Amino acid sequence: MRFRVAVALLALLGATAASRSQASAQASLASSVLQTYRFDDPEAAGLESIRLLATPFSVAVPLLSSVAIDVSGAYAHGSAKGARGEEATLSGLTDTYVGMSFGSGVEWLVISAGASLPTGEYSHSASESLVSGVLAAELLPFAVKTWGSGGSVGGSLAAVRQMGAWGLGFSGGYRVAGEYEPLQEQAFAYRPGDQLYLRLALDRNVGAAGTLSAVVGLQRFGNDEVGGNELFRSGSRVEAVMSYAFALGLRSSALVYGGVYHRTNGTLLSQTSALRSASDSPSQQLFIGGTNLRLPLGRRAALLPSAEMRVFRAEDGASQGWVASAGSALDVRLWGASSGRRLVLTPTAQGRLGRVIIGEGLETGLVGWEAGVVLRVELAP
Numbered sequence: 001m002r003f004r005v006a007v008a009l010l011a012l013l014g015a016t017a018a019s020r021s022q023a024s025a026q027a028s029l030a031s032s033v034l035q036t037y038r039f040d041d042p043e044a045a046g047l048e049s050i051r052l053l054a055t056p057f058s059v060a061v062p063l064l065s066s067v068a069i070d071v072s073g074a075y076a077h078g079s080a081k082g083a084r085g086e087e088a089t090l091s092g093l094t095d096t097y098v099g100m101s102f103g104s105g106v107e108w109l110v111i112s113a114g115a116s117l118p119t120g121e122y123s124h125s126a127s128e129s130l131v132s133g134v135l136a137a138e139l140l141p142f143a144v145k146t147w148g149s150g151g152s153v154g155g156s157l158a159a160v161r162q163m164g165a166w167g168l169g170f171s172g173g174y175r176v177a178g179e180y181e182p183l184q185e186q187a188f189a190y191r192p193g194d195q196l197y198l199r200l201a202l203d204r205n206v207g208a209a210g211t212l213s214a215v216v217g218l219q220r221f222g223n224d225e226v227g228g229n230e231l232f233r234s235g236s237r238v239e240a241v242m243s244y245a246f247a248l249g250l251r252s253s254a255l256v257y258g259g260v261y262h263r264t265n266g267t268l269l270s271q272t273s274a275l276r277s278a279s280d281s282p283s284q285q286l287f288i289g290g291t292n293l294r295l296p297l298g299r300r301a302a303l304l305p306s307a308e309m310r311v312f313r314a315e316d317g318a319s320q321g322w323v324a325s326a327g328s329a330l331d332v333r334l335w336g337a338s339s340g341r342r343l344v345l346t347p348t349a350q351g352r353l354g355r356v357i358i359g360e361g362l363e364t365g366l367v368g369w370e371a372g373v374v375l376r377v378e379l380a381p
Contacts, residue, residue: 031056033143033372037352041364042083045356050134053077054143066103073097073119076144078131088127095120095148112173113155120148122180129183138261138286139312139321139356140368149192150180156197169201193222193234209247215259216240223269235264235283251296258289265315282315290325304329306350321363323354327370336378346374 035052039045053076060070073096079089099114124132124147135142156173179191199217206212219237223230241259248254266281290308297303305328314320327350336342352368 029377030375031058031373033348033370035142035368035370037140037366037368039356039364039366044358044362044364045366046083046358047134048081048083048085050080050131050140051078052135052142052144056143068101070099070101070114071096074144076147078135078144080131080134082130088130090121090124090128090131090147092121092147093119094144094146095122095151108160110158111155112158114153116149116152118148118151118178118180120146122148122150123182123184125184137319138284139310139323139354141310141323141325143372148180150178150190152177154195165204167201167203170199172196172198188226189228190231191225193224195222196220206244207246211245212242213245214240214242230269232269233267235266235281238262238264241288248293248295253294255292256289257291259287261286261288282318284315285313287311287313300333302331304331310354317357318359319356321354321356323352323366323368325350325352327351342378344374344376344378346376348372348374 032053032055035054036049037051038049039047042048054074055076056072056074058070058072060068062068074094075092076094077089077091079087081087096117096119097114098117099112101110101112103110121128132147134140136145152175154173154175156171158169158171160167160169162168173196175195175197177192177194179189181187182190197217197219199215201213201215203211203213217237217239221234221236224232224234239259239261241257243255243257245253245255263284265283268280288308288310290306292304292306295303295305305326307324307326309322309324311322312320327348329346329348332345334343334345348371350370352366352370354366354368355363356366357363
């Protein structure tokens with residue numbers, strides 16, 4: 001959940017651009033990131049450390065003037081060390097997303113369809129479930145959140161319009177999830193609920209060199225099923241994010257952003273022999289705020305320092321806390337013109353500090369760091 005100002009409207013449309021005639025293509029030739037966290041009190045956390053090594057890939061290419069295709073996924077290796085030194089690992093491909101978008105002939109309308117192919121490891125042992133559960137935590141910004149979930153198919157519609165000084169964008173879609181067996185020790189078929197998502201974005205220029213953007217969104221989920229029987233209804237997700245991008249002098253720029261992600265209570269619909277421990281889930285809020293800078297270093301490089309604060313709260317007071325991050329990336333153009341085809345190398349580094357409240361009377365500090373590199377090709381219009 002990092003917010004770059006490719007204007008809120010482009011975040012709204014995801015990997016597709018509002019106008020394919022103006023879209024650029026990107027291909028990640030090589031990418032890798034290492035993230036690690038260590039807990040001050042392993043007994044309280046039930047965990048000494050967690051580490052993730054991920055090699056994501058992403059390609060978005062216009063095929064024709066009105067058609068584009070994008071493919072994304074990752075290979076990842078996660079490892080966790082328990083409070084008493086026990087080791088647990090999880091490795092393999094994640095699910096792979098393949099999508100296609102079509103410009104309807106009206107420049108501001110894009111129709112998309114895609115599928116999440118079940119290439120990931122979706123059936124886990126007890127030790128692998130420990131790793132996947134920690135990586136899925138809302139508080140910690142891991143590069144990979146899930147390995148596999150049985151796949152899904154869906155479609156969406158996105159539109160943008162200029163209305164005077166305002167830019168207005170809307171997107172909506174529906175996703176149907178596939179069935180899978182999450183636990184190797186217990187044979188039962190689990191199917192997540194279908195997902196409906198809507199998002200609205202506004203932006204406008206402020207002053208001579210500033211852009212103010214806002215995004216609000218809603219996700220609603222159908223009932224999860226086990227063996228064809230309804231088990232659980234996930235709470236709805238509501239998001240609200242604002243950002244302000246502005247120039248710093250002639251060549252530098254900055255972005256400040258803040259937002260909240262709220263999830264309502266989840267409800268247990270029935271108890272099954274497969275999942276006796278299932279229960280209602282509390283409402284949750286994730287607050288995020290931060291800043292990104294772009295500082296050119298000559299004609300071929302730019303320094304990209306950043307800082308972010310994440311605060312997670314849960315209705316029951318458990319598994320909540322905060323994490324602060326600071327670091328930088330460096331964009332280096334290895335080859336190509338500033339406008340046109342170019343090869344860009346981007347190493348990154350981040351340091352993190354935080355605190356987690358596990359439950360009443362149980363809390364621990366944490367420290368972490370992240371290092372990564374991306375080599376990508378950009379194809380400007």
